[in-house]
Amino acid sequence: MQKRFTVVGAGSVGIGVALHLQQRGFRVVLIDKSLPASQTSYGNAGVINASSFMPLNNPALLGKLPRLLLNNHAYLRYSVPHIVKNTPWCYHFLRACTRRKSEETCRALNALCSGALDEHRALMQRCGNMHRLSQNGWLKLFRKAGPLQADSKEAAVLDAFEIPYRAVSINDIRDLEPHLKPVFSGGYLLSDSSSVNNPAMLLREYVEQFLRDGGEFVQSSVQSIRETVATGSGGFTLEIGNDSLPAENLVVCAGPWSADMLKPLGYKVLLGFERGYHQHFKLASGASLTRPIHDMDAGYILAPMEQGIRLTTGVELNHRDAPSNFSQLQQVLPRAKQALDITEPTEDPVWRGCRPTFPDSRPVIDQAPRHENLWMAFGHQHIGLMSGPVTGKLLAQKISGETPDIDLTPFNASRWVS
Numbered sequence: 218m219q220k221r222f223t224v225v226g227a228g229s230v231g232i233g234v235a236l237h238l239q240q241r242g243f244r245v246v247l248i249d250k251s252l253p254a255s256q257t258s259y260g261n262a263g264v265i266n267a268s269s270f271m272p273l274n275n276p277a278l279l280g281k282l283p284r285l286l287l288n289n290h291a292y293l294r295y296s297v298p299h300i301v302k303n304t305p306w307c308y309h310f311l312r313a314c315t316r317r318k319s320e321e322t323c324r325a326l327n328a329l330c331s332g333a334l335d336e337h338r339a340l341m342q343r344c345g346n347m348h349r350l351s352q353n354g355w356l357k358l359f360r361k362a363g364p365l366q367a368d369s370k371e372a373a374v375l376d377a378f379e380i381p382y383r384a385v386s387i388n389d390i391r392d393l394e395p396h397l398k399p400v401f402s403g404g405y406l407l408s409d410s411s412s413v414n415n416p417a418m419l420l421r422e423y424v425e426q427f428l429r430d431g432g433e434f435v436q437s438s439v440q441s442i443r444e445t446v447a448t449g450s451g452g453f454t455l456e457i458g459n460d461s462l463p464a465e466n467l468v469v470c471a472g473p474w475s476a477d478m479l480k481p482l483g484y485k486v487l488l489g490f491e492r493g494y495h496q497h498f499k500l501a502s503g504a505s506l507t508r509p510i511h512d513m514d515a516g517y518i519l520a521p522m523e524q525g526i527r528l529t530t531g532v533e534l535n536h537r538d539a540p541s542n543f544s545q546l547q548q549v550l551p552r553a554k555q556a557l558d559i560t561e562p563t564e565d566p567v568w569r570g571c572r573p574t575f576p577d578s579r580p581v582i583d584q585a586p587r588h589e590n591l592w593m594a595f596g597h598q599h600i601g602l603m604s605g606p607v608t609g610k611l612l613a614q615k616i617s618g619e620t621p622d623i624d625l626t627p628f629n630a631s632r633w634v635s
């Protein structure tokens with residue numbers, strides 16, 4: 218009899234885990250309170266860029282801190298009460314800005330991300346949705362020299378990891394994206410970077426394939442998880458509404474909700490929230506954008522999507538469920554309009570999501586410390602759309618006793634799960 222796995226959370230990570238467990242012959246039930254990919258995995262910038270391994274909390278952040286503490290930069294905002302309530306997370310997040318810690322994270326995430334595009338491509342081939350992928354790079358652009366342009370340090374990291382990129386001049390920018398206005402003085406093109414034109418649809422199409430291959434999707438909110446037999450080796454019971462669902466083997470992939478979900482099982486998880494927003498805009502007649510661009514000085518990304526041009530914001534450190542604060546979006550919108558002829562917003566509402574982030578900016582991909590039938594995959598911060606499928610592969614390899622493609626020690630649970 219095949220083992221049965223229940224995966225909670227149908228975001229990029231949970232979908233990746235479900236598909237890879239299924240590929241190894243397990244029976245898999247995927248549960249989500251909403252439609253698949255309705256939360257963080259819905260609203261990201263759609264970038265699949267293996268070189269996005271440099272964490273936000275790198276040594277350069279400390280240099281930018283005096284400026285960022287003014288709490289008026291689009292790159293990073295914070296809620297003071299949230300920071301005060303979450304000093305352990307903030308303390309460890311800032312401690313990880315040392316060169317040694319940051320390099321450790323770069324190496325770990327580089328290993329994780331290096332197989333990410335291949336995994337997406339393999340899934341797209343299986344699902345017949347390769348048309349969603351554009352492989353024409355990601356433009357990181359600077360307006361002028363300034364304090365935040367110290368990000369050319371990123372170039373040094375790209376060199377160290379032998380990531381292909383090429384510096385672009387004003388003329389290059391015009392050739393690559395003729396409809397960008399001449400506000401940028403230069404930048405670089407990450408030529409191996411790819412992007413997708415609708416992250417939620419991409420992932421929902423993966424789920425359709427999972428269903429065609431015999432997987433099961435249950436749309437229900439998991440209110441609580443308890444051990445069926447309190448021994449650490451038995452299964453679990455998921456409370457869903459007035460009903461309950463047995464789960465012999467459980468994988469928690471609930472992104473920013475994962476810590477809440479694990480609380481009833483006695484786990485304390487030091488997971489933080491980096492919130493972000495997006496809004497879709499129409500393009501003026503005749504204008505176009507063919508790849509995502511990152512306006513490094515103004516702190517936003519513009520990405521061409523099926524729904525329009527998606528303007529995504531930087532980081533807001535605040536509780537997952539606190540009311541929205543649109544100030545970053547309002548701040549970057551005029552700057553985005555300087556760069557590209559976007560006109561009115563489409564009818565979609567402004568979207569808010571929440572990057573789930575551990576203090577060292579590395580996800581947990583591991584067995585739970587005290588339950589042999591419980592597994593964890595969450596905390597993918599800014600790179601979870603890209604690394605969901607590869608995470609699924611690595612965890613499925615570990616679960617099924619294969620040697621994972623990469624060393625999973627940097628992603629162990631004991632770092633932040635007690």
Ligand SMILES: Cc1cc2nc3c(=O)[nH]c(=O)nc-3n(C[C@H](O)[C@H](O)[C@H](O)COP(=O)(O)OP(=O)(O)OC[C@H]3O[C@@H](n4cnc5c(N)ncnc54)[C@H](O)[C@@H]3O)c2cc1C
Nearest residue numbers: 226228229230250258261262264439472493600601602603
């Ligand atoms: C503005 C922004 C831009 C980004 N850009 C990029 C990018 O360009 N490239 C990239 O790779 N990443 C990007 N990211 C990061 C990426 O979106 C996340 O890392 C990723 O989506 C996390 O996936 P996940 O599956 O862990 O979480 P989620 O997608 O949030 O999935 C968790 C799931 O758990 C479900 N769930 C929660 N509680 C329950 C419950 N009680 N019962 C049942 N189900 C439950 C939720 O409904 C949800 O579907 C961006 C993020 C933001 C916010």
